[in-house]
Amino acid sequence: MPGRWKTALVLVLLFVFSSWFLNHLSKHERIQPAALAHDPDYYMEDFTTLTMNQDGTPKNKLFADYMAHYQDDDTTELLEPTLEIYRNDKPPVIVTADKGWVTTDNEVILLTGDVYLRENDNAGLLKLEVITSDARILLKQDYAETDKPITINGKRSTVKSVGMRAYLQEERIELLSNVRGKIEPKKQI
Structure with a gap:
Protein backbone atom coordinates (compact mmCIF):
# COMPACT_ATOMS: atom_id res chain seq x y z
CA MET A 1 0.00 0.00 0.00
CA PRO A 2 2.68 2.52 0.81
CA GLY A 3 3.97 2.24 -2.78
CA ARG A 4 0.54 3.09 -4.15
CA TRP A 5 0.26 6.17 -1.92
CA LYS A 6 3.65 7.35 -3.02
CA THR A 7 2.72 6.95 -6.69
CA ALA A 8 -0.64 8.69 -6.14
CA LEU A 9 1.04 11.50 -4.18
CA VAL A 10 3.65 11.98 -6.93
CA LEU A 11 0.91 12.07 -9.60
CA VAL A 12 -1.16 14.59 -7.61
CA LEU A 13 1.89 16.79 -7.01
CA LEU A 14 2.83 16.53 -10.68
CA PHE A 15 -0.73 17.52 -11.68
CA VAL A 16 -0.79 20.49 -9.28
CA PHE A 17 2.65 21.70 -10.39
CA SER A 18 1.76 21.29 -14.08
CA SER A 19 -1.51 23.19 -13.62
CA TRP A 20 0.25 25.99 -11.76
CA PHE A 21 3.03 26.16 -14.38
CA LEU A 22 0.61 26.29 -17.34
CA ASN A 23 -1.51 28.93 -15.60
CA HIS A 24 1.62 30.98 -14.86
CA LEU A 25 2.77 30.76 -18.50
CA SER A 26 -0.62 31.71 -19.91
CA LYS A 27 -0.81 34.83 -17.70
CA HIS A 28 2.56 36.08 -18.94
CA GLU A 29 2.03 35.20 -22.58
CA ARG A 30 -1.43 36.64 -23.13
CA ILE A 31 -0.92 38.95 -26.08
CA GLN A 32 -3.80 40.40 -27.99
CA PRO A 33 -2.98 39.79 -31.66
CA ALA A 34 -5.16 42.72 -32.72
CA ALA A 35 -3.33 45.03 -30.32
CA LEU A 36 -0.05 44.42 -32.12
CA ALA A 37 -1.23 44.13 -35.71
CA HIS A 38 -2.18 47.05 -37.92
Whole structure:
Protein backbone atom coordinates (compact mmCIF):
# COMPACT_ATOMS: atom_id res chain seq x y z
CA MET A 1 0.00 0.00 0.00
CA PRO A 2 2.68 2.52 0.81
CA GLY A 3 3.97 2.24 -2.78
CA ARG A 4 0.54 3.09 -4.15
CA TRP A 5 0.26 6.17 -1.92
CA LYS A 6 3.65 7.35 -3.02
CA THR A 7 2.72 6.95 -6.69
CA ALA A 8 -0.64 8.69 -6.14
CA LEU A 9 1.04 11.50 -4.18
CA VAL A 10 3.65 11.98 -6.93
CA LEU A 11 0.91 12.07 -9.60
CA VAL A 12 -1.16 14.59 -7.61
CA LEU A 13 1.89 16.79 -7.01
CA LEU A 14 2.83 16.53 -10.68
CA PHE A 15 -0.73 17.52 -11.68
CA VAL A 16 -0.79 20.49 -9.28
CA PHE A 17 2.65 21.70 -10.39
CA SER A 18 1.76 21.29 -14.08
CA SER A 19 -1.51 23.19 -13.62
CA TRP A 20 0.25 25.99 -11.76
CA PHE A 21 3.03 26.16 -14.38
CA LEU A 22 0.61 26.29 -17.34
CA ASN A 23 -1.51 28.93 -15.60
CA HIS A 24 1.62 30.98 -14.86
CA LEU A 25 2.77 30.76 -18.50
CA SER A 26 -0.62 31.71 -19.91
CA LYS A 27 -0.81 34.83 -17.70
CA HIS A 28 2.56 36.08 -18.94
CA GLU A 29 2.03 35.20 -22.58
CA ARG A 30 -1.43 36.64 -23.13
CA ILE A 31 -0.92 38.95 -26.08
CA GLN A 32 -3.80 40.40 -27.99
CA PRO A 33 -2.98 39.79 -31.66
CA ALA A 34 -5.16 42.72 -32.72
CA ALA A 35 -3.33 45.03 -30.32
CA LEU A 36 -0.05 44.42 -32.12
CA ALA A 37 -1.23 44.13 -35.71
CA HIS A 38 -2.18 47.05 -37.92
CA ASP A 39 -4.62 45.01 -39.99
CA PRO A 40 -7.86 46.36 -41.45
CA ASP A 41 -11.04 45.39 -39.64
CA TYR A 42 -13.04 46.19 -42.79
CA TYR A 43 -12.45 47.47 -46.31
CA MET A 44 -14.45 48.61 -49.32
CA GLU A 45 -13.79 48.91 -53.02
CA ASP A 46 -15.24 51.80 -55.04
CA PHE A 47 -15.97 53.64 -51.80
CA THR A 48 -18.09 56.85 -51.76
CA THR A 49 -19.23 59.01 -48.87
CA LEU A 50 -21.22 62.25 -48.96
CA THR A 51 -21.16 64.85 -46.17
CA MET A 52 -24.02 67.33 -45.91
CA ASN A 53 -24.23 70.89 -44.54
CA GLN A 54 -26.69 71.84 -41.79
CA ASP A 55 -29.17 73.03 -44.45
CA GLY A 56 -29.09 69.68 -46.27
CA THR A 57 -26.91 70.76 -49.19
CA PRO A 58 -23.84 68.70 -50.08
CA LYS A 59 -20.61 69.85 -48.37
CA ASN A 60 -18.16 67.34 -49.84
CA LYS A 61 -18.01 63.94 -51.47
CA LEU A 62 -15.12 61.51 -51.06
CA PHE A 63 -14.49 58.68 -53.53
CA ALA A 64 -11.72 56.06 -53.42
CA ASP A 65 -10.86 52.97 -55.41
CA TYR A 66 -10.10 51.19 -52.13
CA MET A 67 -10.70 52.10 -48.49
CA ALA A 68 -9.41 50.20 -45.44
CA HIS A 69 -10.30 51.01 -41.83
CA TYR A 70 -7.86 50.15 -39.03
CA GLN A 71 -9.38 49.53 -35.62
CA ASP A 72 -6.12 49.80 -33.65
CA ASP A 73 -5.81 53.55 -34.31
CA ASP A 74 -9.28 54.21 -35.83
CA THR A 75 -7.84 55.59 -39.07
CA THR A 76 -8.73 55.00 -42.69
CA GLU A 77 -6.40 54.56 -45.65
CA LEU A 78 -7.49 55.39 -49.20
CA LEU A 79 -6.14 54.42 -52.61
CA GLU A 80 -6.73 56.83 -55.50
CA PRO A 81 -8.96 59.19 -53.47
CA THR A 82 -10.96 62.00 -55.08
CA LEU A 83 -12.49 64.71 -52.90
CA GLU A 84 -15.11 67.12 -54.26
CA ILE A 85 -15.57 70.22 -52.10
CA TYR A 86 -18.85 71.96 -52.95
CA ARG A 87 -19.19 75.74 -52.86
CA ASN A 88 -22.22 78.02 -53.13
CA ASP A 89 -22.99 78.97 -56.75
CA LYS A 90 -19.53 77.83 -57.93
CA PRO A 91 -18.21 74.61 -59.42
CA PRO A 92 -16.67 72.27 -56.83
CA VAL A 93 -12.97 72.09 -56.10
CA ILE A 94 -11.73 68.60 -56.99
CA VAL A 95 -8.72 67.13 -55.18
CA THR A 96 -7.13 63.85 -56.30
CA ALA A 97 -4.12 61.90 -55.02
CA ASP A 98 -2.40 58.55 -55.21
CA LYS A 99 -3.05 57.75 -51.54
CA GLY A 100 -4.84 59.26 -48.58
CA TRP A 101 -5.15 58.81 -44.84
CA VAL A 102 -8.17 59.99 -42.82
CA THR A 103 -7.84 60.76 -39.11
CA THR A 104 -9.97 59.28 -36.33
CA ASP A 105 -12.45 62.17 -36.26
CA ASN A 106 -12.76 62.34 -40.09
CA GLU A 107 -11.70 65.99 -40.02
CA VAL A 108 -8.26 65.75 -41.62
CA ILE A 109 -7.24 64.00 -44.83
CA LEU A 110 -3.52 63.60 -45.54
CA LEU A 111 -2.84 63.09 -49.24
CA THR A 112 0.39 61.66 -50.65
CA GLY A 113 1.89 60.90 -54.03
CA ASP A 114 0.80 63.02 -56.97
CA VAL A 115 -1.75 65.47 -55.53
CA TYR A 116 -3.88 67.65 -57.83
CA LEU A 117 -6.28 70.40 -56.77
CA ARG A 118 -8.44 71.55 -59.68
CA GLU A 119 -11.02 74.27 -60.07
CA ASN A 120 -13.11 74.68 -63.21
CA ASP A 121 -14.90 77.82 -64.36
CA ASN A 122 -18.68 77.93 -64.85
CA ALA A 123 -18.25 76.69 -68.45
CA GLY A 124 -16.49 73.56 -67.16
CA LEU A 125 -13.04 74.58 -68.43
CA LEU A 126 -9.97 74.33 -66.22
CA LYS A 127 -9.54 77.60 -64.33
CA LEU A 128 -6.78 76.60 -61.91
CA GLU A 129 -4.70 73.51 -61.18
CA VAL A 130 -2.36 73.05 -58.20
CA ILE A 131 0.14 70.17 -58.38
CA THR A 132 2.16 68.97 -55.37
CA SER A 133 3.38 65.78 -53.72
CA ASP A 134 1.74 65.94 -50.27
CA ALA A 135 -1.18 67.93 -48.90
CA ARG A 136 -3.32 68.20 -45.80
CA ILE A 137 -7.04 68.94 -46.12
CA LEU A 138 -9.06 70.24 -43.16
CA LEU A 139 -12.61 69.30 -44.11
CA LYS A 140 -14.58 71.51 -41.70
CA GLN A 141 -12.60 74.61 -42.68
CA ASP A 142 -12.48 73.88 -46.46
CA TYR A 143 -8.73 74.45 -46.19
CA ALA A 144 -5.72 72.80 -47.84
CA GLU A 145 -2.02 73.20 -47.14
CA THR A 146 1.38 71.80 -48.01
CA ASP A 147 4.99 72.57 -47.25
CA LYS A 148 6.17 70.81 -50.42
CA PRO A 149 6.98 72.43 -53.79
CA ILE A 150 3.87 73.31 -55.79
CA THR A 151 3.05 74.35 -59.34
CA ILE A 152 -0.06 76.38 -60.07
CA ASN A 153 -1.27 76.38 -63.67
CA GLY A 154 -3.86 78.94 -64.70
CA LYS A 155 -5.30 79.75 -68.12
CA ARG A 156 -2.32 81.96 -69.04
CA SER A 157 0.02 81.63 -66.07
CA THR A 158 2.31 79.26 -64.21
CA VAL A 159 3.46 79.90 -60.65
CA LYS A 160 5.91 77.80 -58.65
CA SER A 161 6.36 78.00 -54.90
CA VAL A 162 7.42 76.02 -51.87
CA GLY A 163 4.45 75.70 -49.54
CA MET A 164 0.88 76.87 -49.86
CA ARG A 165 -2.24 77.60 -47.84
CA ALA A 166 -5.51 77.41 -49.80
CA TYR A 167 -8.79 78.78 -48.44
CA LEU A 168 -11.14 76.98 -50.80
CA GLN A 169 -14.44 78.78 -50.09
CA GLU A 170 -12.72 82.18 -50.40
CA GLU A 171 -10.79 81.21 -53.57
CA ARG A 172 -7.62 82.49 -51.91
CA ILE A 173 -4.17 80.90 -51.99
CA GLU A 174 -1.17 82.02 -49.94
CA LEU A 175 2.22 81.05 -51.36
CA LEU A 176 4.80 80.57 -48.61
CA SER A 177 8.31 80.85 -50.12
CA ASN A 178 10.49 80.85 -53.25
CA VAL A 179 7.67 82.13 -55.45
CA ARG A 180 8.35 82.37 -59.19
CA GLY A 181 5.78 83.04 -61.88
CA LYS A 182 5.27 83.34 -65.61
CA ILE A 183 2.29 85.11 -67.16
CA GLU A 184 1.63 84.86 -70.87
CA PRO A 185 0.23 87.97 -72.55
CA LYS A 186 -3.27 87.85 -73.92
CA LYS A 187 -3.17 87.00 -77.61
CA GLN A 188 -4.19 89.84 -79.92
CA ILE A 189 -6.61 89.03 -82.70
